[in-house]
Amino acid sequence: MKIATWNVNSLRVRLGQVIDWLRAVEPDVLAMQETKCKDEHFPADAFAEIGYRVEFSGEAGYNGVAIASRKEATGVATDIDGFDDHQRRVIAATIGELRVINLYVPNGQRVGSEKYEYKLRWLAALRDHLRIELERHGQLVVLGDFNVAPEDEDVHDPAAWEGKIMCSEPERAAIRSLRQLGLHDAFRLFEQPPQSFTWWDYRAGAFRRNLGLRIDLILVSEQLRQMCKSCTIDAAPRRNERPSDHVPVIAEFAFG
DNA sequence: ATGGTGGCGCGGCCA
Numbered sequence: 001m002k003i004a005t006w007n008v009n010s011l012r013v014r015l016g017q018v019i020d021w022l023r024a025v026e027p028d029v030l031a032m033q034e035t036k037c038k039d040e041h042f043p044a045d046a047f048a049e050i051g052y053r054v055e056f057s058g059e060a061g062y063n064g065v066a067i068a069s070r071k072e073a074t075g076v077a078t079d080i081d082g083f084d085d086h087q088r089r090v091i092a093a094t095i096g097e098l099r100v101i102n103l104y105v106p107n108g109q110r111v112g113s114e115k116y117e118y119k120l121r122w123l124a125a126l127r128d129h130l131r132i133e134l135e136r137h138g139q140l141v142v143l144g145d146f147n148v149a150p151e152d153e154d155v156h157d158p159a160a161w162e163g164k165i166m167c168s169e170p171e172r173a174a175i176r177s178l179r180q181l182g183l184h185d186a187f188r189l190f191e192q193p194p195q196s197f198t199w200w201d202y203r204a205g206a207f208r209r210n211l212g213l214r215i216d217l218i219l220v221s222e223q224l225r226q227m228c229k230s231c232t233i234d235a236a237p238r239r240n241e242r243p244s245d246h247v248p249v250i251a252e253f254a255f256g
Numbered sequence: 257a258t259g260g261t262g263g264c265g266c267g268g269c270c271a
Contacts, residue, residue: 009271010263034271036263061264062271107271115270147271201271203260245262245271 001256007246031102035064083125099137103144123174140221154214183219186231
């Protein structure tokens with residue numbers, strides 16, 4: 001069982017790359033973020049042609065999330081319970097025994113801004129929601145673009161980023177609070193190359209210079225932790241023409 | 257360097 005996450009930064013622009021990647025990597029599940037695609041325009045046929053079903057929750061221009069899966073998805077939910085939000089940032093589905101929660105966490109813009117406060121409120125509501133989901137589902141994976149680099153080792157220049165957006169202490173505390181619920185960062189279950197990142201700014205040749213952050217995460221429940229066999233970053237799509245600024249992360253499990 | 261690039265959608269916002 002292979003489960004992946006990828007912030008595609010516009011599914012319309014990246015559809016060919018996503019389809020090619022699915023054909024090459026053949027994950028059982030792909031969680032996508034920043035589809036920027038209204039539901040009535042979602043390119044479901046392109047996924048169906050290569051054997052994937054899709055569940056999606058989108059809006060025009062911003063945000064938008066989707067789950068592509070080989071098997072049928074049930075129990076689809078598109079909100080954090082009790083958190084009123086018109087922005088389309090969450091889609092959850094049950095695939096076999098597995099509960100998948102796909103997130104596009106708010107970026108937050110700048111520490112102290114209104115968007116930053118919204119990000120912290122959003123993450124606090126998420127924690128309360130995941131506490132309940134963990135009681136319901138033994139095999140729970142929470143994955144997506146978290147817009148937080150959990151530790152200094154997830155940052156190319158921790159001194160330059162100290163206290164900045166995606167690295168501030170309140171954001172990192174919010175991620176730690178998810179781990180305290182019993183969710184494990186799949187990437188850190190294994191030895192990894194230093195300077196492993198999932199996002200690089202489009203500007204200033206950041207990818208070429210590997211000036212990145214690891215902000216795309218796969219968190220797994222205790223049951224899934226024991227079955228997790230690998231977790232890797234696939235940086236190859238960043239070398240495509242017109243790439244997304246994020247690359248896929250893939251976790252492999254010993255079941256299915 | 258308060259810049260730089262990219263997506264959406266056609267001016268300015270968001271990342």
